[in-house]
Amino acid sequence: EIVLTQSPTTMAASPGEKVTITCRASSSVSYMHWYQQKPGASPKPWIYDTSKLASGVPNRFSGSGSGTSYSLTISSMETEDTATYYCQQWSSNSLTFGSGTKLEIK
Amino acid sequence: EVQLVESGGGLVQPGRSLKLSCAASGFTFSNYDMAWVRQAPTKGLEWVASISTGGGNTYYRDSVKGRFTISRDNAKSTLYLQMDSLRSEDTATYYCARLPWGDWIDYWGQGVMVTVS
Numbered sequence: 591e592i593v594l595t596q597s598p599t600t601m602a603a604s605p606g607e608k609v610t611i612t613c614r615a616s617s618s619v620s621y622m623h624w625y626q627q628k629p630g631a632s633p634k635p636w637i638y639d640t641s642k643l644a645s646g647v648p649n650r651f652s653g654s655g656s657g658t659s660y661s662l663t664i665s666s667m668e669t670e671d672t673a674t675y676y677c678q679q680w681s682s683n684s685l686t687f688g689s690g691t692k693l694e695i696k
Numbered sequence: 697e698v699q700l701v702e703s704g705g706g707l708v709q710p711g712r713s714l715k716l717s718c719a720a721s722g723f724t725f726s727n728y729d730m731a732w733v734r735q736a737p738t739k740g741l742e743w744v745a746s747i748s749t750g751g752g753n754t755y756y757r758d759s760v761k762g763r764f765t766i767s768r769d770n771a772k773s774t775l776y777l778q779m780d781s782l783r784s785e786d787t788a789t790y791y792c793a794r795l796p797w798g799d800w801i802d803y804w805g806q807g808v809m810v811t812v813s
Contacts, residue, residue, distance in 0.1 A: 591758075621799065621800075623799075623800040623801075625741070625801070627741075632791060632804040632805065632806055632807055633741065633791075633801075633804055634804070635800065635801060635802050635803075638800045638802070639800075644802070676740065676741050678741075678800065678801075680798070680799035680800065683746070683753075683755040684743065684755060684757070685731065685733075685743035685746070685799075686743065687740060687741040687742065687743065688740075689740045690740045690741075
């Protein structure tokens with residue numbers, strides 16, 4: 591099973607600050623997907639196929655990476671971006687998620 | 697509008713069984729792989745099981761193999777999760793999820809709570 595390690599576990603950013611969340615895979619994966627989850631709510635698809643924004647996601651978000659290293663970037667942090675973000679991969683008929691990055695506003 | 701509505705959760709004793717259902721609407725259910733994903737209280741997301749469009753292929757995480765069974769009824773647009781021999785560590789919110797190309801989730805249900813105690 592491929593293990594996904596996210597970093598940081600938690601972080602706080604000021605409005606307007608650039609934010610980068612990293613997801614490292616224990617073996618190479620073809621694509622990485624990301625979800626946003628707010629307290630008490632279901633996760634939402636956020637970025638799929640490494641760099642494609644899901645419907646309704648602001649374009650201040652972007653995704654990149656390849657092989658074992660992927661990232662989600664917010665070009666300019668906004669209050670509404672406060673949430674937990676999870677990366678996810680699929681291989682060998684198994685989905686695995688990262689442990690999540692809790693992002694807060696300063 | 698795509699909707700996934702889970703039901704069947706509740707409080708159950710260790711060793712007992714529970715069956716979750718997920719009623720799908722707003723799309724052609726039989727065209728999509730489906731999955732169950734769970735989240736223990738204050739914890740992260742954990743994939744539980746997946747099923748192919750026709751139900752012929754099913755996949756499970758190791759910790760539920762032999763205890764859980766994922767199935768679907770395409771005529772009823774409903775996904776199921778039969779959970780047997782439940783353990784305290786199965787306590788979680790269970791989400792029904794749609795897999796557009798089998799490898800990521802584009803729609804999630806609202807979740808149903810299962811408490812094993």
